[in-house]
Amino acid sequence: MNRSRWLIVGVVAALLGALFVVSTLTARGGDPLTETTATSSTIGRPDVEGGESTSTTSPEPEAPDEEPPTTVPVPDDGFADPSVDDVPDETFSGLGDPRVDVVHYDLQVAADPGVDTITGAATISLASVTEVPLAEFTLDLVALDVATVVVDDEEATFDHTDGELTIRPAEPLPSLEVVEVVVEYAGTPRPRYFEALASEIGWQRDDDGGWFTLSEPHGTSTWAPVSDHPADKATWRISLSTPAGTTGVANGRLVEQIEDGDRTSWVWEQDRPMATYLALVAVGHYDLVRRTAADGTELVFAFPTSLSGDLRAGFDEFEQILAFFTSEFGPYPDDDAGAIVIPTNLALALETQTRPTFSRDWLRPGEVTALAHEIAHEWFGNAVTPEEWTDLWLNEGFATYADLMWIAHSTGTDLTRLVDDDENRMFGSDLAPYSASAASQFDAAVYGNGARALHALRLEVGDDTFRSIVRRWFAERSGQVVTTADFVELAEAESGRDLEAFFQQWLEAGGYHELPG
Ligand SMILES: [Zn+2]
Known part of the structure; x- marks a missing residue:
């Protein structure tokens, strides 16, 4: 290891120690989260408004508003430089915004198999982590058209160029105070091309005309405005409005299924912090197969309706693997688990949180390639x-x-x-x-x-x-x-x-x- 690098880490940690105390918080799911918490009394809570949305472009039906988790910003890196609008990262640059800390994403997306365009409304709870009031900040969003941006009920101005949405609130953001940013958008998602893997990243079409996401390292910004860097983890609520006869699948637990005429909203919640690249969305013809593991973990497997029983049987050893890793590493870090099989032949698997993604060609009768590898990521990569x-x-x-x-x-x-x-x-x-x-x-x-x-x-x-x-x-x-x-x-x-x-x-x-x- 590079000694000078360790030294810098040590100095930053010492500075942080002078500014912050460590306290233990409890998220909605009851998972204890040790976070570095500001002692400042300026920490606020987002203003949560009930009632009807004034939006004319957000997907129907509107799911009821919900209170974001009672967490506060986590200024991991200390106070950021207000002139730097991307997370410094030697490997993948131009992503995220170190000046803000996202606490919670509430995303509503309407998508139809066979239809290229989507409609979205993102309600993002975030806080400035700069020392001085923050006049502007950025979210990553590729290709889609932004209609409006509202910060704490006041219209904000914005620029949207080269995959970066720069937002200027009516009032600069005070330090460490959580605000609610609402972005309404629509259009045709365009996957990023990732040369190293010679593959598309982000929102893409499956072989049956449905849609799925595969987002490591920076694909989530192809379908929603996010701070698209793993340094900024948040809790998530993803609501997918899909036409009759189709299913929307995302991370965590299916908490609501709202029927409205010929559409259904599938509302999934991930109440444990999740990095953006681990977000999962799939829209198509899926069976949701439920089981409960011996430790009470709720398993939901999303299988293409056409997937044969002998291919589904590859997931039969899921609980054994879960139990083995629990005995080796410690308790499975979530209440929800499972997997999704995408009807496509891309030879891919990704550890999308609580519900790893496998393409159909990674399944053999009674066997899933890399199943244990993807489950292990729940401990290493997703939790840590x-x-x-x-x-x-x-x-x-x-x-x-x-x-x-x-x-x-x-x-x-x-x-x-x-x-x-x-x-x-x-x-x-x-x-x-x-x-x-x-x-x-x-x-x-x-x-x-x-x-x-x-x-x-x-x-x-x-x-x-x-x-x-x-x-x-x-x-x-x-x-x-x-x-x-x-x-x-x-x-x-x-x-x-x-x-x-x-x-x-x-x-x-x-x-x-x-x-x-
Ligand atoms: Zn892996």
Whole structure:
């Protein structure tokens, strides 16, 4: 690891310590969230208005307004520079806005299979985290046409160019006070093209004429105005208005299903903080198959109505995997789980929160490719989320390694043998797992070499200490955003060892390294 980088992190943490105290809050879902909370008495609550919307363009029917969660802004990075309108990120730039902290998204979208255009209304609870009153801020939104922007019931002016919506409220935003931003928009979503994966990112058509999203790293801004960077997690409510005979699917729990004439609004709530790239939307012909796991977790699987029983059977071992990871890492971090299968053949899977996404061609009779990998992301990536994309190995290295742990457990195979097996992509790249060059391409280094680094750590510190490190990492960091330096610090504290040279070799040097022992 780069020492000067750690030093900077330490200095920032010390400064933050002088400004803020840590307190424990409780979100609506009852999940305890440890957040850094301002002591300032200026923290406000959003003004929540009931009654009818004055909008003429928002989707019908209107779902009833709901009070956003009683959380306050989390100024992770201290007070931001009011002249910087994107999150500084070495790997993917031009996203998010470090001057604001989004607390909650309430998104209403009307979409029809076979129809290119969508209509949306986004109610976003956010706060300025700048020291001085904030005259303007940005949200990311690609291609769609914005009709109006209202901030705390007052019309705001805005510019919308190059995927960035710059909003100027009638009054500058005071520091750390939550305001309600309502954006009404419509148009034809245009997916971003992600060259490294040679694939489209964001809102796209499935093979049956329906719609789905696949949004890592920056696709959610193709269908809704968001601060599209993982450093800014929020709670979500996604309401999808769809025509009769079709189903709208999103993250979390289906809390309402409102029939209105020939349309239905499917209202899903994710009351645990979620990064934007993990948001899921699908509209089409789906069966919702419900089960309850032994620990009470509610499972909802969204299967294309045409999907055969032997392909659905690949998800039969879902609960066993959930129970295994719970025993290894700590309790599953949500009350809801499941999966969605998209009727398309893109050879894709993504850990969309609580409901990972699989394309149909990743299913074999009785088997789902990467099922354990995607479930493991609920702990590593979704609950414990990288603050910068350069830390992507914290997602993919952990999920790849957890998948191997599941294979070793379920087949009785030696874990070291699996890690050393070339077929498991344990050594697929010369790049360093912790590097912008690897993260920007989702290179095999962040997966295989990241997993190999974790197994090397296990061999270096021993099984018991490794297990304690991983369990503490999840227990102490669930709901937060983290850095590689945070993980190194925890591993050193838990093992009582100086691991600087170890992590420098395994995470930053690149190339092949023999496992310890
Ligand atoms: Zn993954």
